Amino acid sequence: MANRYLEDFTVGEVIDTVPVTLSPADIIGFGRLYDPQSLHIDPEAAQASEFGGLIASGFQTLAVAFGQFVRLGHLADSSLGGPAMDEVRWTAPVRPDEPLNTRAEVIETRRSRSKPDRGILRLAFTISRDDGTVLATFKSVSLLRRRPG
Numbered sequence: 001m002a003n004r005y006l007e008d009f010t011v012g013e014v015i016d017t018v019p020v021t022l023s024p025a026d027i028i029g030f031g032r033l034y035d036p037q038s039l040h041i042d043p044e045a046a047q048a049s050e051f052g053g054l055i056a057s058g059f060q061t062l063a064v065a066f067g068q069f070v071r072l073g074h075l076a077d078s079s080l081g082g083p084a085m086d087e088v089r090w091t092a093p094v095r096p097d098e099p100l101n102t103r104a105e106v107i108e109t110r111r112s113r114s115k116p117d118r119g120i121l122r123l124a125f126t127i128s129r130d131d132g133t134v135l136a137t138f139k140s141v142s143l144l145r146r147r148p149g
Contacts, residue, residue, distance in 0.1 A: 003076040005147040006119040013106040017068035019099040022056050030060040056094035061136045065102040065127045080143035088138040101128050118145055
């Protein structure tokens with residue numbers, strides 16, 4: 001997909017990403033670096049937890065979902081960063097070796113009043129299993145360039 005600018009997004013548009021799977025090594029590696037709780041880094045301890053096995057950090061789930069969206073290339077040259085993430089919810093555990101499906105819905109596009117070369121893009125993300133079970137949701141706020149000229 002080619003780079004897109006603020007005007008190229010339409011409220012209600014849905015963008016699906018390529019599914020991704022996290023291996024046990026992916027989960028443990030991320031957990032050791034950023035969320036070193038036993039349920040993310042120790043398979044034996046995780047087995048004894050209320051989750052009954054190793055699960056991904058919720059922060060890893062968010063990073064994977066956003067990364068999959070970014071890899072689509074929509075924001076390749078138009079992104080000016082993101083000032084916020086809202087309404088983060090982790091609703092079910094992410095287990096190793098299960099495909100994660102990410103869907104982003106455009107919920108707002110707004111031109112900046114103070115800087116006419118940019119605007120706000122708000123997306124509602126849903127991460128789910130193949131069976132439709134929702135694993136996490138969040139809303140992102142991105143600053144995007146407007147189309148030149």
